[in-house]
Amino acid sequence: MTAAPDQTVAPDQPAAPAQTPADVVTVGQYLARRLIELGGPHVFGLPGDFNLTLLDEMLTVPGLEWVGTTNELNAAYAADAYARTSRGVAAIVTTYGVGELSAINGIAGSFAEDVPVVQIAGMPTTTARTNGALSHHTLVDGDYDHFFRAYKEVTVAGAILRAADATRDIDRVLRAALDESKPVYLGIPMDIAASPVSSAPLRHPLRATPSDPVALDDFRRALAEAVAGAGRHPITILAGPRIHRRRAEATLERLADHAGVRVATQASAKSMLPETHPASLGIYMGQMTPSPETRAAVDGAPLVILAGTVLSDVLTGFYSMGFDVDTAVELGVSSARVGAVTFHDVRLEDSLRAVEELVSTLDRGPAGAVTPRYPYRPDQGGAPAPAPSADEQGDSPLTQHELWTIVQEWLPTDSIAIADAGTAMYGALELQMPEGTDLLAQPIWSSIGYTLPATLGTSLASERRSVLFIGDGAAQLTATELATILHRGLTPIIVLINNDGYTIERVIQSPRAVYQGITRWDWQALPAALAPGVDVVTASATTAQELRDALTAAAEAADRAVLIQAYLDPDDAPPLLAALGAIAGGGVPPKR
Structure with a gap:
C-alpha cells in the first residue's frame, strides 16, 4: 500500500517556509475535504457529546451535508446504500461506545458485501484515554480501546488519531477503503478534532493502489493459454457484485458485446449487465437458478471465468454449482487466479479489462441462443399465465x-x-x-x-x-x-x-x-x-x-x-x- 506523502523535512534540506493560515486546517476539516473528494459529501449519523466538536469542524467545510438519522444502525445502512449508488465512499459519524456499537451490524454488512463505508467515532479526550478515566459510555474499566478492537473484526484498516500524524493516518485508512472496497474505522478524540494540521497533502488526490504490471502481464499470458485450451466453445462469464464495487460494469458490457461471449450474473449482481443484452443469461444460483437454460449454459461450460464473484451459500444454491471452481479463472478484487496459480496485486478492474482485450482478438462466432426465463414475463415461453384481471x-x-x-x-x-x-x-x-x-x-x-x-x-x-x-x-x-x-x-x-x-x-x-x-x-x-x-x-x-x-x-x-x-x-x-x-x-x- 502506498504511503501518504511524508510531511517531515529531512535534516539536510532547507526548512519549509512558514505556513499561512490558508495552509492550515483542523483535523475535522481535513477529513471532510477528503470525504468530499472521494464522493461522500453526505455524512450520516447522530450527535453525541464526544463527536460534537468533530461535527462542528466538519460542517464548516462547504459542500459537506449532514444527514441526521433516527439511530446509528440506520445510519450505517443508509451509508452502505449511498456508497453502492454514488460509487464513492460514504461516511457515518457516531459517538463513542453506545453509538458506534449500535452501528456495527451495518458496518459488518458492508464488510461482507464489499462496500467502502467510513465509520467515524467521536471519542473522549486523549488525556482521558491515557489516564484511564472512568467515563460514561465506557465499560468503566479504564480501557478505551474495547470498541476499536471490536471494529478490527469488520474493517480493513483503522486508526485512533493523534495530532502529530492525523493527516497521514486519515489518508492511509481512506486509501485502504479504496483499495479493498471495504469499511474502515477512524476514532477521533475530542481534543484532536479541532487540532490544526497542514492542508498540503490535500493537493494530492487519493487513488487506489494500481496493479503490479509484471503480475498483470503474467496473468494475461496464463489467461490466453486457459482460453485457448477451452477450444472454440463460448466464453462464459459468471459476474459477481465486486465488479460493481470496482466500477467495472462498462468493461463487462464491452466484453459482452463481443461475439462468442455470454454472461450470467449472481443474484447480488442482478441487472449489472442489462438483462435485455443479447449475451445476458440472467442470474445463476446453482440448483436454485430460475432458468434451466441458464444453469445448463454455466454448468456445461468447459471454462468459466468468475469475475468478482462471491461463492457463498445462497448465491450458489447452497454450493450446488455444477462447474469446477478449481479449474476456473477467478478475478478477485486484488488478485487473479488461473487454475492453481494466483497472481497477486492484480486489480479486478485490470484483470477484467485483460479478458476483454483478449476476447477482442479472438475469432469467435455467436455464442448460441440461450434465452433465460423470467417467470413473471408472460411473453416468454414456459412462463406462468399472467395475473388475472x-x-x-x-x-x-x-x-x-x-x-x-x-x-x-x-x-x-x-x-x-x-x-x-x-x-x-x-x-x-x-x-x-x-x-x-x-x-x-x-x-x-x-x-x-x-x-x-x-x-x-x-x-x-x-x-x-x-x-x-x-x-x-x-x-x-x-x-x-x-x-x-x-x-x-x-x-x-x-x-x-x-x-x-x-x-x-x-x-x-x-x-x-x-x-x-x-x-x-x-x-x-x-x-x-x-x-x-x-x-x-x-x-x-x-x-x-x-x-x-x-x-x-x-x-x-x-x-x-x-x-x-x-x-x-x-x-x-x-x-x-x-x-x-x-x-x-x-x-x-x-x-x-
Missing part, C-alpha cells in the same frame, strides 16, 4: 404470483429497485429489470430491515426514483427512518408486503411457531405520525386490480412519496423462496 378474478385475495407479475408489467425504467432480504428479495430476483433499472439487495449479509434506511441512501445519491419492496416484519426493525425520508422531501415508492410476520422463516422451519408472528401496525397511518403535514400517497391492495390501480397512481405521483400496503397470505411464497425452504429443510427444490 379484475373481471377474471373477482375479489379473490392477492397472491405472490399476481404481485410480481403486476410489478413486472409496471416497474419503471431508469429507477432503483430495492428488495429486502426475505419474500421481497426472492420475488424481485425473478423479475426482468427494465432498461436502466438496477436491483439493490443484500443477499450475503441478509439483515432484514436494511433496505428502508438504504432507500434514504439511494434517494440522496441518485436522481433516479427508488422503488422499495419490503416485508412488514423487516420494516418494523427500521421503520423510524421513514421520518427522515419524508422530512427531507424524498419521493420513493414503498411497496410493503403485509403477510403478517416472517414468511421467509416460516418457509424454512416451524411455520406455526409463535415467534413467526409480529404485532400488527396501522401502516397507512404511519407517515402522518412520523411526518405531520407532509403529503404522502397511501393505498392498500388486497386484490390484483387494487394493486394495479395503486401502482399506476404511484407512478403519476412523481413529486410525492408513496406507501402501498399489499396484503398477502402468510404461507404464500415466491418460487425461489420455496426452493430455498426445500433445500434448507433437506428436501429438493420444487420442479419449475
Whole structure:
C-alpha cells in the first residue's frame, strides 16, 4: 500500500517556509475535504457529546451535508446504500461506545458485501484515554480501546488519531477503503478534532493502489493459454457484485458485446449487465437458478471465468454449482487466479479489462441462443399465465404470483429497485429489470430491515426514483427512518408486503411457531405520525386490480412519496423462496 506523502523535512534540506493560515486546517476539516473528494459529501449519523466538536469542524467545510438519522444502525445502512449508488465512499459519524456499537451490524454488512463505508467515532479526550478515566459510555474499566478492537473484526484498516500524524493516518485508512472496497474505522478524540494540521497533502488526490504490471502481464499470458485450451466453445462469464464495487460494469458490457461471449450474473449482481443484452443469461444460483437454460449454459461450460464473484451459500444454491471452481479463472478484487496459480496485486478492474482485450482478438462466432426465463414475463415461453384481471378474478385475495407479475408489467425504467432480504428479495430476483433499472439487495449479509434506511441512501445519491419492496416484519426493525425520508422531501415508492410476520422463516422451519408472528401496525397511518403535514400517497391492495390501480397512481405521483400496503397470505411464497425452504429443510427444490 502506498504511503501518504511524508510531511517531515529531512535534516539536510532547507526548512519549509512558514505556513499561512490558508495552509492550515483542523483535523475535522481535513477529513471532510477528503470525504468530499472521494464522493461522500453526505455524512450520516447522530450527535453525541464526544463527536460534537468533530461535527462542528466538519460542517464548516462547504459542500459537506449532514444527514441526521433516527439511530446509528440506520445510519450505517443508509451509508452502505449511498456508497453502492454514488460509487464513492460514504461516511457515518457516531459517538463513542453506545453509538458506534449500535452501528456495527451495518458496518459488518458492508464488510461482507464489499462496500467502502467510513465509520467515524467521536471519542473522549486523549488525556482521558491515557489516564484511564472512568467515563460514561465506557465499560468503566479504564480501557478505551474495547470498541476499536471490536471494529478490527469488520474493517480493513483503522486508526485512533493523534495530532502529530492525523493527516497521514486519515489518508492511509481512506486509501485502504479504496483499495479493498471495504469499511474502515477512524476514532477521533475530542481534543484532536479541532487540532490544526497542514492542508498540503490535500493537493494530492487519493487513488487506489494500481496493479503490479509484471503480475498483470503474467496473468494475461496464463489467461490466453486457459482460453485457448477451452477450444472454440463460448466464453462464459459468471459476474459477481465486486465488479460493481470496482466500477467495472462498462468493461463487462464491452466484453459482452463481443461475439462468442455470454454472461450470467449472481443474484447480488442482478441487472449489472442489462438483462435485455443479447449475451445476458440472467442470474445463476446453482440448483436454485430460475432458468434451466441458464444453469445448463454455466454448468456445461468447459471454462468459466468468475469475475468478482462471491461463492457463498445462497448465491450458489447452497454450493450446488455444477462447474469446477478449481479449474476456473477467478478475478478477485486484488488478485487473479488461473487454475492453481494466483497472481497477486492484480486489480479486478485490470484483470477484467485483460479478458476483454483478449476476447477482442479472438475469432469467435455467436455464442448460441440461450434465452433465460423470467417467470413473471408472460411473453416468454414456459412462463406462468399472467395475473388475472379484475373481471377474471373477482375479489379473490392477492397472491405472490399476481404481485410480481403486476410489478413486472409496471416497474419503471431508469429507477432503483430495492428488495429486502426475505419474500421481497426472492420475488424481485425473478423479475426482468427494465432498461436502466438496477436491483439493490443484500443477499450475503441478509439483515432484514436494511433496505428502508438504504432507500434514504439511494434517494440522496441518485436522481433516479427508488422503488422499495419490503416485508412488514423487516420494516418494523427500521421503520423510524421513514421520518427522515419524508422530512427531507424524498419521493420513493414503498411497496410493503403485509403477510403478517416472517414468511421467509416460516418457509424454512416451524411455520406455526409463535415467534413467526409480529404485532400488527396501522401502516397507512404511519407517515402522518412520523411526518405531520407532509403529503404522502397511501393505498392498500388486497386484490390484483387494487394493486394495479395503486401502482399506476404511484407512478403519476412523481413529486410525492408513496406507501402501498399489499396484503398477502402468510404461507404464500415466491418460487425461489420455496426452493430455498426445500433445500434448507433437506428436501429438493420444487420442479419449475
